[in-house]
Amino acid sequence: MKIIKPYGEEGSKHEQVERMFDNIAPAYDRMNHLMSFGSDRRWRKKTIKALEKYSRGRILDIACGTGDMTLEIYRRLAPSLLVGADLSDGMLEVARRKKGDCNIDFIKCDCCEAIPYPANSFDAVTVAFGVRNFEHIEKGLSEIYRVLDDGGKLAVLELAVPIYWPFKQFYKLYAGTIIPTIGGRISKDRKAYSYLPESIEAFPQRERFTSILKNCGFAEYVYTPMTFGTCILYVATKHL
Numbered sequence: 001m002k003i004i005k006p007y008g009e010e011g012s013k014h015e016q017v018e019r020m021f022d023n024i025a026p027a028y029d030r031m032n033h034l035m036s037f038g039s040d041r042r043w044r045k046k047t048i049k050a051l052e053k054y055s056r057g058r059i060l061d062i063a064c065g066t067g068d069m070t071l072e073i074y075r076r077l078a079p080s081l082l083v084g085a086d087l088s089d090g091m092l093e094v095a096r097r098k099k100g101d102c103n104i105d106f107i108k109c110d111c112c113e114a115i116p117y118p119a120n121s122f123d124a125v126t127v128a129f130g131v132r133n134f135e136h137i138e139k140g141l142s143e144i145y146r147v148l149d150d151g152g153k154l155a156v157l158e159l160a161v162p163i164y165w166p167f168k169q170f171y172k173l174y175a176g177t178i179i180p181t182i183g184g185r186i187s188k189d190r191k192a193y194s195y196l197p198e199s200i201e202a203f204p205q206r207e208r209f210t211s212i213l214k215n216c217g218f219a220e221y222v223y224t225p226m227t228f229g230t231c232i233l234y235v236a237t238k239h240l
Contacts, residue, residue: 003135004202006195013135014110018087020192021065025090027187028066034186035179039227044069046226047126047157048076050235054153056080057123062111062144063087063130067095067104069157073126074102081122085109112140120149128157132203141216148238154218155235158209159200162229171230175200209234 005013006020024031032040047069051059055077061070064084074082084106086092095106109115112134125144134140144154162168175197183193204212210221218236225232 002202004195004199007191013133014087014112017133017135020189020195021086021088022090023189024183024187024192025066025088025094028091028094029068031183031186031193032068034182036227036231039231040068043157043226043231043233044072044128045076046224047128047155047233048073050155050233051077051124051126051153054079054124058121058149059083060085060115060117060122060125060147062109062115062125062127063133064095064106065091065128065130067098067106069126069128070095070104070106071098071102074104081105083107083117083122085111085115111143112136113143115143115147117147119146121147122152123149124153124155126155126157129159131156131158132199137204138212138216141213141218145217145238150238151240152238153235154213154238155233156209157231157233158203158205159196160203160205160225160229160232161201164229167228167230205232210236 003013006016057079058081059073059079061084064070064086067084070084082104084095084104087110092106092108125148162171180190180194184190206223210223213221213236219239221236223232223234
């Protein structure tokens with residue numbers, strides 16, 4: 001699988017992704033809502049709905065960014081333990097400001113290396129728009145599998161390339177031209193928003209991704225396309 005890096009230079013993807021998110025952290029929420037025409041809020045709510053049985057459980061939000069998903073989980077599921085993990089100090093700084101007095105632990109962590117919790121620590125794990133940024137996808141998913149409790153669920157929300165006309169053609173124009181232009185102006189980092197469509201295109205989508213989930217030990221994997229196929233929710237279960 002080809003590794004796409006934000007800045008296309010020497011250095012690990014991990015280092016470049018960390019730098020990219022530190023750069024765009026102040027503009028990240030605004031760009032998310034703008035690029036998706038507000039659909040990102042609905043996508044997160046649908047993801048959390050898939051985890052309703054874990055209300056008051058132990059939940060880990062990987063690649064939590066500025067904390068939008070983490071805070072929505074807190075409000076809707078009232079977990080007994082809620083951890084948001086991200087590799088970017090800039091994103092975590094925004095998340096900690098937003099959380100107020102909510103009982104959420106935000107930690108710096110690269111899940112492709114090691115999640116600092118014992119095996120079977122969480123009932124559910126979420127990753128919103130983060131798996132395609134993993135340097136090693138299978139390694140990251142295997143580490144998530146380790147910290148999930150038996151019978152626990154992984155919910156992955158990821159952007160995708162539509163497969164049907166005319167949505168695919170519109171997406172190509174929008175993602176390839178409009179997003180880098182607007183994203184560059186707002187965030188002052190055009191390369192970050194050129195990397196976005198490139199990383200989406202390179203990501204193993206639909207059955208290719210569920211095949212990777214299977215290889216990492218997950219079962220009962222399903223995926224649900226949303227908004228004309230521009231976003232996909234994958235849900236998988238750890239074997240009992």
